Amino acid sequence: MASFPALRAQYSSLLKQFASSSKDFAVLSSVPERSPPAKTLFVLDSSFNPPTRAHLRIASSALQEHIDPRSRLLLLLATQNADKPSKPASFEDRLVMMELFAHDLRSHLATSSPKGLNSKDDIPAIDICVTKKPYFVDKATAIEAYDCYSDVLEQIHLTGYDTLIRIFNTKYYPPEHTLQPLASLFSKHRLRVTMRPSDEWGSREDQEEFVRSLARGDREAEGGLREWAQKIQLVEGRKPGDPSVSSTRARDAIHGAVEDLEWLVPEKFKDLHLTKLELLFMLL
Numbered sequence: 001m002a003s004f005p006a007l008r009a010q011y012s013s014l015l016k017q018f019a020s021s022s023k024d025f026a027v028l029s030s031v032p033e034r035s036p037p038a039k040t041l042f043v044l045d046s047s048f049n050p051p052t053r054a055h056l057r058i059a060s061s062a063l064q065e066h067i068d069p070r071s072r073l074l075l076l077l078a079t080q081n082a083d084k085p086s087k088p089a090s091f092e093d094r095l096v097m098m099e100l101f102a103h104d105l106r107s108h109l110a111t112s113s114p115k116g117l118n119s120k121d122d123i124p125a126i127d128i129c130v131t132k133k134p135y136f137v138d139k140a141t142a143i144e145a146y147d148c149y150s151d152v153l154e155q156i157h158l159t160g161y162d163t164l165i166r167i168f169n170t171k172y173y174p175p176e177h178t179l180q181p182l183a184s185l186f187s188k189h190r191l192r193v194t195m196r197p198s199d200e201w202g203s204r205e206d207q208e209e210f211v212r213s214l215a216r217g218d219r220e221a222e223g224g225l226r227e228w229a230q231k232i233q234l235v236e237g238r239k240p241g242d243p244s245v246s247s248t249r250a251r252d253a254i255h256g257a258v259e260d261l262e263w264l265v266p267e268k269f270k271d272l273h274l275t276k277l278e279l280l281f282m283l284l
């Protein structure tokens, strides 16, 4: 793998090209560089600010459930967020971290996938991608339009429960403010949602009830079809008693409990000299 400054310069230049293009979506690099065409795309959209062990668990559990070399994982960085102002100066650092994360994830899959993995070639390839679209429905359309994914049958978007709630918030869909725009997402694609029990987002039972309520037709007055519930797979997140992992917590650890990074961020980050890691995080 190239050095940190070389990777940063490479992503900086690719980002500039993307920003000045009319494209809504681009693949900036792939790990490995060459791989067979994909049938199923798993999409992990995140700020990667920084990537955490929760992102690692979300992606690895999805890929392990469907070990297939024709699956591909997209690590997707949105240069525009639905709610937060963008901080362009740090995007190249996030892309470098996404690449480190991709290598880490593939190593993790190679050592922890019990069945179906006969060789390294069976591990799904990972694309490092960017989009200008903040909403999932538009991200999915932009990905569909990408030439290299013309054989793709389905996208499976990997989100946490807090993001599911926001996908179903009509405030994001002006001018009618209904859920109707989500029809194009659910007609072709799926969501695999990791539960995130907390005081803010409710218990596991509350989170399951959200999907049951959709299945009962409770959102039909807003344009949300009951059959969409079949396209939403809810999966366990952290075990009861495990500490909650988030990018916010990793950013906070930099300024205090640096040792917590051990369990907050993936393995590969430890290969960097700590001062470089700190520097990287300071830039976030």
Ligand SMILES: Nc1ncnc2c1ncn2[C@@H]1O[C@H](COP(=O)(O)OP(=O)(O)OP(=O)(O)O)[C@@H](O)[C@H]1O
Residues within 6 Å of the ligand: 045, 046, 047, 048, 049, 052, 054, 055, 058, 158, 159, 160, 161, 162, 163, 194, 195, 196, 237, 238, 244, 245, 246, 247, 248, 249
């Ligand atoms: N611990 C977690 N459990 C379940 N889902 C998670 C977890 N961490 C992140 N996700 C999900 O992964 C996706 C990308 O995460 P995101 O970049 O927003 O991370 P985050 O840790 O929530 O970030 P931040 O703390 O900066 O708000 C989102 O859909 C989010 O819900």
Ligand SMILES: NC(=O)c1ccc[n+]([C@@H]2O[C@H](COP(=O)(O)O)[C@@H](O)[C@H]2O)c1
Residues within 6 Å of the ligand: 045, 046, 047, 078, 080, 081, 082, 083, 084, 133, 134, 135, 136, 137, 163, 166, 167, 168, 169, 172
């Ligand atoms: N309705 C939607 O599709 C919707 C709503 C809120 C956030 N998002 C996106 O979810 C992703 C995660 O957002 P946060 O980084 O704010 O957790 C971002 O790409 C954001 O733009 C999408």
